[in-house]
Amino acid sequence: YKFLSGMHLNDTKNELGVRKDRHESLGRGFLGLAAFENIMNDPNIDEIPLILETIDDSLWAEEIALLRSMQGRRKA
Structure with missing residues (x-):
């Protein structure tokens, strides 16, 4: 995370490995909402701008x- 200066957030229309960047609404693609919950609760990116x-x-x-x-919904 040392060199990460920002993140774009979007779900994806395509599965991993197909080499396509097709954006989708949150929770409506292959990543699912759990991925975004992890991002929103990762203290390493607290100060990094997030761009929807x-x-x-x-x-x-x-x-x-x-x-x-x-935010604040950490999984045990």
């Missing part, structure tokens, strides 16, 4: 609220 990069701008407010609601 999903495909449906009508969902942006909902997705931002969802991400914020995930």
